[in-house]
Amino acid sequence: MTSTMRPRFIALVLSPILLAVACSSGGSGGSGGDSAQAAAGQCPVAALDKVTEPVNITFWQSGLSQSLGDAIKTMVGNYNAAQQKVHVTLQFQGTYDEGSDKYLTALRGGTLPDLVLLEETRLQLMIDSKSVIPAQACIDAAKYDTSDHLPAVLREFTVDKQLWPMPFNVSNPVLYYDTNDFAKAGLDPNAPPKTFADVVAAAKKIKASGAAGTGLAWEMSAWYFEQWFAKAGQTVVDHDNGRAGRAEKATLNNATGKEILGFVKQLFDEGLALNVGRNESGTDTLLALGKGDAAMTAYTSAALSSIYDIQAAGQFTDVGVGVAPLPGTDAPNGGVQVGGGALWLVGKGKSDVTKAASWDFAKWLNEPVQQALWSKLTGYIPIRKSAVTLPDVADLWKTKPTFRVAYDQLAASHAGGGPSIGPYKEFRSAIRDGLEAMVLKNMSVDDALALMEKEANAALTSYNERVAP
Amino acid sequence: MATRTIGRYALLTFCAVVVFLPIYVAVVIAIQPAARVVDFPGVLLPKSLTLEPFRNAMRSGNLGRYLVNSGVVTAFIVGGQVITSILAAYAFAFVQFPFKRVVFTLFLATLMVPAEATIVANYETIQHFGWLDSYQALVMPFLATAFGTFLIRQAFLGVPQDLRDASALDGYGHWGFLRGVAVPLARPAIAAFTVFSFLLAWNQYLWPLLVTNDDAHRTVQIGLKSLAGANVANLNLPAAGAVIAGLPIFFLLLFFQRHLVRGLTSGAVKG
Numbered sequence: 001m002t003s004t005m006r007p008r009f010i011a012l013v014l015s016p017i018l019l020a021v022a023c024s025s026g027g028s029g030g031s032g033g034d035s036a037q038a039a040a041g042q043c044p045v046a047a048l049d050k051v052t053e054p055v056n057i058t059f060w061q062s063g064l065s066q067s068l069g070d071a072i073k074t075m076v077g078n079y080n081a082a083q084q085k086v087h088v089t090l091q092f093q094g095t096y097d098e099g100s101d102k103y104l105t106a107l108r109g110g111t112l113p114d115l116v117l118l119e120e121t122r123l124q125l126m127i128d129s130k131s132v133i134p135a136q137a138c139i140d141a142a143k144y145d146t147s148d149h150l151p152a153v154l155r156e157f158t159v160d161k162q163l164w165p166m167p168f169n170v171s172n173p174v175l176y177y178d179t180n181d182f183a184k185a186g187l188d189p190n191a192p193p194k195t196f197a198d199v200v201a202a203a204k205k206i207k208a209s210g211a212a213g214t215g216l217a218w219e220m221s222a223w224y225f226e227q228w229f230a231k232a233g234q235t236v237v238d239h240d241n242g243r244a245g246r247a248e249k250a251t252l253n254n255a256t257g258k259e260i261l262g263f264v265k266q267l268f269d270e271g272l273a274l275n276v277g278r279n280e281s282g283t284d285t286l287l288a289l290g291k292g293d294a295a296m297t298a299y300t301s302a303a304l305s306s307i308y309d310i311q312a313a314g315q316f317t318d319v320g321v322g323v324a325p326l327p328g329t330d331a332p333n334g335g336v337q338v339g340g341g342a343l344w345l346v347g348k349g350k351s352d353v354t355k356a357a358s359w360d361f362a363k364w365l366n367e368p369v370q371q372a373l374w375s376k377l378t379g380y381i382p383i384r385k386s387a388v389t390l391p392d393v394a395d396l397w398k399t400k401p402t403f404r405v406a407y408d409q410l411a412a413s414h415a416g417g418g419p420s421i422g423p424y425k426e427f428r429s430a431i432r433d434g435l436e437a438m439v440l441k442n443m444s445v446d447d448a449l450a451l452m453e454k455e456a457n458a459a460l461t462s463y464n465e466r467v468a469p
Numbered sequence: 470m471a472t473r474t475i476g477r478y479a480l481l482t483f484c485a486v487v488v489f490l491p492i493y494v495a496v497v498i499a500i501q502p503a504a505r506v507v508d509f510p511g512v513l514l515p516k517s518l519t520l521e522p523f524r525n526a527m528r529s530g531n532l533g534r535y536l537v538n539s540g541v542v543t544a545f546i547v548g549g550q551v552i553t554s555i556l557a558a559y560a561f562a563f564v565q566f567p568f569k570r571v572v573f574t575l576f577l578a579t580l581m582v583p584a585e586a587t588i589v590a591n592y593e594t595i596q597h598f599g600w601l602d603s604y605q606a607l608v609m610p611f612l613a614t615a616f617g618t619f620l621i622r623q624a625f626l627g628v629p630q631d632l633r634d635a636s637a638l639d640g641y642g643h644w645g646f647l648r649g650v651a652v653p654l655a656r657p658a659i660a661a662f663t664v665f666s667f668l669l670a671w672n673q674y675l676w677p678l679l680v681t682n683d684d685a686h687r688t689v690q691i692g693l694k695s696l697a698g699a700n701v702a703n704l705n706l707p708a709a710g711a712v713i714a715g716l717p718i719f720f721l722l723l724f725f726q727r728h729l730v731r732g733l734t735s736g737a738v739k740g
Binding site: 058060065066067068069070091092093094095098102105108109110111287290306309310313314315316 | 502503504507508529589592593596597601602675678679682683691694695696697698702703706707
């Protein structure tokens, strides 16, 4: 376990530093990529038309392990078999963190991939790396139509009116609840909680009736905190979450922040929530539901497939799987945001045909048919509206309507993109520090918010000084 | 007397259980269908055994090829470290040269530099040589180690002065003394270091991930990582992979156990 923890810790501390060094040494480190760099912002989509033999491109994926790793292998295999112009070589690069650290290290003159899949939290870091072509350049050059994409997905990856990476694997947070526990507690399983007050009321009934140990299983994660800001139509950093200029200050210490932390504090003060810690295994909150320790939890929609897999194998069959939109305070300009990975087109030192080939593959992965298959194989949300009418998705939704909750929730979202910031990891640590101080050390809501802001601002300032002095 | 013996055995049994339990859990999870994994504690009493997880792990993690690569890389690293450590230790123990203590202290000081601090510099060196995606990249940065030199030097210092004088009288030079006397006497320390070096080399993850991309050079720990995920429904897959990747270490320990125990106790009976 420690061997997997250490690299993660290093990633957490190192990545902004790696980037700062990579950028400053960019001038000398480039190996004959000067002309390519000059044209880095352009996307030569037509270059592929003239090729006579297959163009080989390298695709780094990180974060997709186990069955997800097998699924991406299938997708790449399908693409290679479906056409003759491009051959994609898939290479696994560890966790999302390790993948992005490896990319930043390779920026120092090493071998860069042609296409790289990274988590949405790496958005600003990758823009600052100055090594990628914005997908927008290809979209404009090819007159590619994005009207069929979910708007929330596009917004997540758009900074300064440019779509940077092509979106690919997308999920969002939902409320999982045990419908049987709800029935036992005298709650309507078809009317899951919608607001913070609903959650507290339901948790009280569940606890009082003994249907489950307590109301909600809670993990110390910044993700839900960010999502609740987004639902309320609020940003978490200034300059419109860093989308209209570089973010300089956190915007956490306000009425929304107080409401969210007040909710969390009430849950713990009244014994209505079970703290599972940082949930490093990614399973602790769901296992708490399975074992009857709690009846509700917030978690990524991407886990739904594995929940059904486990039940199909005969475990936890007494749990009625309920899925609902994430409860919280809603605003007309709010909604959930995307979590997941996107495809970056590498420009630094790449030839025109290579760039065109990367674009072709990224475009192919965004086709409705591929998105439907990808969704079926993995449980990620299809990012194309027309994908949901295809059999791969439609049949699944007919038999298991719970799968469409996350899609509908995202389709209905009016929230802008999440924070586009370089020190995302440090930002999340800051939020988690505040949450932990409040829940574990009984810090007040105001003090916890002040702590979060202080740490987050320090991280933003430090990053900005290094990358954009 | 009897109660003390019972007490000792109780303590030993407890320690053995603590050490053995994680290994046991990994093995029983690896040989059962995935669904049984979440059935705790029922999973600890294996039933409906299967080898399916091992087959899946070998395929999905590409472990076959990666095991070969790990074997090659580990063999070169261990061989290189043992040879360079013995030679350097010999110099520090038996050869007189100016500033010996200073040099040795500087040498030891490298132990204080964490591997993470040198990783980027090493990457640039390897990249400069054009060695990315090669066995050299995986082996070269690890051919010398201050720890091994220190360990074996201490063992060499335990070689009695009389033996050195005797071998000098018999006409042995440095080389003859090293092979004929010093190394055989320091064998427990060398064996202990070999095991230690093997473990470190075999378990490397971050460096191989950084400098390799193609399957021809990647090592088994990277394959293992591709098996690890948050899906409980597949927990037996990483468990099976871990068991496979752990087998060479298991056999190594079986083989070296005798030397290791001697290495641990050799200090106790000295003098």
